[in-house]
Amino acid sequence: MAELIAIGYPDETTAAEAEREVQRLRGDLVIQADAVAVISRDREGKFHVSTSHHAVGGGTMWGMFWGLLFGMLFFVPFFGMALGAGMGALMGRIENSGIDKGFQRQVRDMLQPGTSALFMVIEKVTPDKAVAALSGFGGTVLKSSLSADTEKKLQEALHG
Template sequence: MADLIAIGYPDEATAADAEREVQRLTGELIIQPDAVAVISRDREGKFHVSTNHHAVGGGAMWGMFWGMLFGMLFFVPFFGMALGAGMGALMGRIEKSGIDKTFQRQVRDMLQPGTSALFLVVEKVTPDKAVAALSKYGGTVLKSSLSKDTEEALQEALHGQPAS
């Protein structure tokens, strides 16, 4: 089962710093993320997104996932994506994905102007080492577990084939 983790920070820069730490932890196999994204919201309320994908995660498709997820959470377009038939189907999958409404509301409430958040889709993590390394950044942690069925449905929507 994969987890969607969001860690919110009270300023615009800390999520990017924490993302660099996640990359270091990835190299040490402490965290094995499928995808990582940083979203910050400037003082004017504009969202800024950066993503980092691993080749095995299908980078372009994870970009679509983040785009649809952030569009659903914040009602904003991502990378100027048009909502065509394929995107509509993916959006429907994400909406039905088991990412509960409470998690969605908490993420929206957390990302106020002048803040940032780190998002991770993770299956494997060494919790004690990851917590110790990331605790220096502080933040508020939110987590939504994705069921195996949800993972497979999203994988199929993202890649056009069931997860192996």
């Protein structure tokens, strides 16, 4: 079972700094993340997104996942994705995917203007090492489990 983790930070830059540490931890096999994304919200309320994906794990699929998830959570288009009938149906799939509604609400509440968040879909982690490495950044941690069935449905929806 994969975990969708969001770590919120009280400024616009810390999530990007924490993401660089996550990439180092990936290289050391402390965190096995399928996908990592950073979203920041500037003081004017505009969202800025950057992503990285597992080299073998289908970067396009995860790009669509982040786009649809962030679109659903924050009502923002991602990489110019148009919400035609097909995209609307995919968004519905993500919305009904089992990602906890409380988690969705907490993420929306957390990402206010002038803040940022680090998002990860994690398969495996060495908790003590990951916590030790990321604790220096502070932040508020939110977590939602993605069952194998949920992951499969999302992959099927995203791959058409």
